[in-house]
Amino acid sequence: MTGLARFSINQMTVRQLSLPELVGACRDLGVPGVGLWREPVRAYGVEAAAGLVRDAGLTVTTLCRGGFLTATGAGERAAALADNRRAVDEAATLGTGTLVLVPGGLPAGSRDLRGARERVAEALAELGPYAGEHGVKLAIEPLHPMFASDRCVVSTLAQALDLAERFPAHQVGVTVDTYHLWWDDTAPAQIARAGAQGRIHAFQLADWITPLPEGVLNGRGQIGDGAIDMREWKGYVEAAGYTGAIEVELFNDALWARDGRELLAETAARFTEHAA
Numbered sequence: 001m002t003g004l005a006r007f008s009i010n011q012m013t014v015r016q017l018s019l020p021e022l023v024g025a026c027r028d029l030g031v032p033g034v035g036l037w038r039e040p041v042r043a044y045g046v047e048a049a050a051g052l053v054r055d056a057g058l059t060v061t062t063l064c065r066g067g068f069l070t071a072t073g074a075g076e077r078a079a080a081l082a083d084n085r086r087a088v089d090e091a092a093t094l095g096t097g098t099l100v101l102v103p104g105g106l107p108a109g110s111r112d113l114r115g116a117r118e119r120v121a122e123a124l125a126e127l128g129p130y131a132g133e134h135g136v137k138l139a140i141e142p143l144h145p146m147f148a149s150d151r152c153v154v155s156t157l158a159q160a161l162d163l164a165e166r167f168p169a170h171q172v173g174v175t176v177d178t179y180h181l182w183w184d185d186t187a188p189a190q191i192a193r194a195g196a197q198g199r200i201h202a203f204q205l206a207d208w209i210t211p212l213p214e215g216v217l218n219g220r221g222q223i224g225d226g227a228i229d230m231r232e233w234k235g236y237v238e239a240a241g242y243t244g245a246i247e248v249e250l251f252n253d254a255l256w257a258r259d260g261r262e263l264l265a266e267t268a269a270r271f272t273e274h275a276a
Contacts, residue, residue, distance in 0.1 A: 003276030004268055008033030008061040010204065010249035011040060013267060017260035019044045023056045025261045029268055035062040035204075035247045036094060038087060050094045060096040061245040062175075062202050063087065066138070068104035069123035070116040070153060077123070080104075084127050092134040098201045099131065100139050100175050103163075105150040116153040121163050128171035139201035140164055141175035144183070146216055157181060157190035164199055173199030176237055177249070179206035179220050182228045188236050195240020203237050204249045205230055205275060218251045223270045230275040246275060 009031055014022060019040055026034060034053065041049045041063075053060055066087040071077050084101075091099045103120045110116065124138065131138050140160040143152035154160050157174060164172045174194050181187045194200045207226030212219040223230055234246065248267050255263055 003272035004030055004032065006033075006244070006246045007031060007268060007271045007276070008035055008059070008245040008247040009264060009267060010035035010062075010064070010247050011037045012064070013248055013250040013255070014260040014264050015040075016256050016258075017264070019049060020052060021260065022264075023052055023058060025264050026058055027056045029265055031058075031264070031268060033059045033061040033245045033247070035064060035249065036060055036096075037064050038090060041090065041094070046090050046093050054095065059245070060094045061247055062098045062100050062139070063091040063094060063096050064100045064249075065102050065141075066099050066127075067101035067141075069101075069120045070104035070107060072107050072110070072119070077119075081123060081126055084123070085130055088127070088131045088134050088136050091136045097135060098137050098139050100141050100202055102141055102143065102152050103154045105148065105153060113148065113153050117159065117163065120154070121166060124163065124167060124172055128167040132168065132171040137170060137201045138172045139175040140172065141177060141202075142180055143177075144180045156184055157187050157194065161190060161194055161199065165197070169198045173197075173201035175202040175204060176200055176233075176242075177204040177206065178228050178230065178233050179204075179208060182208055182233070191236045191240050195237070195242060198241075200237055200240060200242045200244075202247065203234075203242060203244065204247045205233075205271075206248065206250050213253070218253050220250045220252055222250060222252070222255065222267065223248060224274045234275055246271070
């Protein structure tokens with residue numbers, strides 16, 4: 001299949017495939033990159049996973065995910081920092097330079113968004129240097145505002161950059177994800193801002209389809225099925241200087257119910273049609 005030079009498949013898109021099945025399918029289809037998730041990688045074994053992917057000639061484009069750094073209790077914060085250091089170690093072992101961070105939602109009973117974001121910054125002050133020492137960049141991912149309470153107090157690229165800019169670009173940058181940002185007419189200018197500083201560390205595609213399913217988390221549409229112009233967004237990041245992998249990350253129960261190899265082949269074809 002042509003047009004796949006920058007294509008990467010996020011592991012969650014085809015989570016019905018085991019890691020060896022995913023690696024084999026990527027090799028057979030000519031998919032050059034994979035974005036991996038910590039849980040299935042740890043279940044397989046981090047070093048074993050690194051060898052499996054490396055031997056297949058694949059590039060690990062990102063590791064998902066670190067973050068969830070908004071807790072107020074000292075014990076919870078210490079545990080979160082320790083887990084994120086482990087995530088950095090895992091990313092380094094897998095040979096990827098990018099750890100995607102989802103900052104976390106509001107602690108139970110809290111309504112203080114600004115305070116939660118500041119606690120993210122405090123955590124990054126400890127994690128950024130550690131990541132830099134290991135050759136890993138932290139990529140803050142702003143999520144759609146519907147996730148602000150329970151998953152991510154950073155809802156816009158501007159908010160993500162306000163946090164990232166406190167630290168060197170080789171330590172902390174951002175993830176640009178079409179699913180979460182397509183609605184924001186200030187996002188193109190913020191992408192340019194991020195690019196000027198070398199802070200676009202990951203670029204992910206998913207489409208927006210309605211109605212959203214109950215629970216909303218698993219509502220990401222196959223690219224080409226929804227409202228987002230993928231080439232327009234690719235143009236924004238390329239104009240900002242981004243030349244890295246383009247990762248398709250879909251959470252969708254209907255897609256997960258299908259044959260995984262068939263879904264991977266379809267996603268590669270859709271990438272070629274709408275984003276290559």
